[in-house]
Amino acid sequence: MVPIDEDPVTWFNVGLAASLLAINGILSAVLGLGIGKMLLIAATRCLVQLTIMSLVLERVLLVExxxxxxxxxxxxxxxxxxxxxxxxxxxxxxxxxxxxxxxxxxxxxxxxxxxxxxxxxxxxxxxxxxxxxxxxxxxxxxxxxxxxxxxxxxxxxxxxxxxxxxxxxxxxxxxxxxxxxxxxxxxxxxxxxxxxxxxxxxxxxxxxxxxxxxxxxxxxxxxxxxxxxxxxxxxxxxxxxxxxxxxxxxxxxxxxxxxxxxxxxxxx
CATH class of the missing domain: 1.20.1640 (Multidrug efflux transporter AcrB transmembrane fold)
Known part of the structure; x- marks a missing residue:
């Protein structure tokens, strides 16, 4: 059995992970890829959608x-x-x-x-x-x-x-x-x-x-x-x-x- 990581993951941790996307944005700007806006929209959608999904599933999964x-x-x-x-x-x-x-x-x-x-x-x-x-x-x-x-x-x-x-x-x-x-x-x-x-x-x-x-x-x-x-x-x-x-x-x-x-x- 693998030991359970008891340290909770918070919004601060999510923010740190999201900040790493800045690397993609910098590369897009330097190389002229034009994907910075697309990346921002996709990341925002992911954040909002998963948050809403978690709130919904928290209730739905308990209903038999x-x-x-x-x-x-x-x-x-x-x-x-x-x-x-x-x-x-x-x-x-x-x-x-x-x-x-x-x-x-x-x-x-x-x-x-x-x-x-x-x-x-x-x-x-x-x-x-x-x-x-x-x-x-x-x-x-x-x-x-x-x-x-x-x-x-x-x-x-x-x-x-x-x-x-x-x-x-x-x-x-x-x-x-x-x-x-x-x-x-x-x-x-x-x-x-x-x-x-x-x-x-x-x-x-x-x-x-x-x-x-x-x-x-x-x-x-x-x-x-x-x-x-x-x-x-x-x-x-x-x-x-x-x-x-x-x-x-x-x-x-x-x-x-x-x-x-x-x-x-x-x-x-």
Whole structure:
């Protein structure tokens, strides 16, 4: 058992850590990167959002009601879908928010429920103190995969427009056109997750495992929990990305089949 660090972390400690971001700001100014404002906004959002989240979770995690867990999960999914659709995507299509929400909510709820019940021995699986933090981790990582996948779809269709139109003109089917694009998009979506799995335990110690060790948990148990979480994240990201990218490409390559890039609009 690792000894527990009993020294509480205060706002002063948080401030010290935040002050180290000044290094990034200085480098941005010296090199003309232009990311100082972005960094400040991101850091402020992180500070405010985590503070609000802690206040909410402090109450929610004590309530033994599955309805609270599902409601909280739905809110998180809605926020994640909004972030992807309106902030992280350079392009959009009609109904994109609903597609993204469905993909991230369905994949995370499905994998999260099974994982929490059977892999983490929670019965019922919607126990708030386990289910909500796990869903939060799944949403966060699934967002990255979906964002990368959707971005790839837009870039490939825009960059290869003439080539794809020639293929369609010569009789290529919808499946023949869409399949290689989906394969490329899924590869891009899963690369961050695959890279994370590859270096975990060899080069990096993941956040959940670090937190448990700092909290005094048994190291082997912390490792098992982290392994479970990484596998759940990988499964969720893959499922969410395939749902999202498939929905997007079926709108932009219709059943005729015709390339319908006029349905794309700039989000910036």
């Amino acid at each position: 009601n599955s309805l609270y867990s599902i409601s909280m999960t739905t809110v998180l999914a809605a926020l994640a879908a909004y972030e992807i659709t309106y902030w992280r995507s350079n392009h959009g299509i009609p109904g994109m928010y609903v597609m993204i929400f469905t993909s991230i909510f369905a994949s995370s709820l499905f994998i999260g429920t099974i994982g929490t019940k059977f892999a983490m021995n929670a019965n019922p699986p919607w126990v708030a103190y386990k289910f909500i933090p796990i869903m939060g981790m799944l949403f966060g990582n699934c967002m990255i995969g979906i964002t990368m996948g959707v971005k790839s779809i837009f870039e490939i269709l825009s960059g290869k427009r003439e080539e794809l139109e020639v293929l369609l003109a010569y009789g290529a089917t919808r499946l023949e056109v869409c399949k290689p694009i989906l394969a490329k998009a899924m590869k891009n979506a899963l690369i961050p997750t695959i890279n994370t799995m590859s270096i975990t335990g060899l080069i990096s110690i993941p956040g959940m495992m670090t937190g448990q060790i700092l909290g005094g948990a048994d190291v082997s148990q912390a490792a098992h929990y982290q392994q479970i979480i990484i596998f759940l994240i990988s499964a969720t990201t893959a499922l969410g990305a395939i749902i999202a990218t498939t929905c997007i490409i079926l709108v932009l390559v219709d059943k005729v089949p015709l390339l319908r890039l006029e349905r794309m609009k700039s989000m910036k």
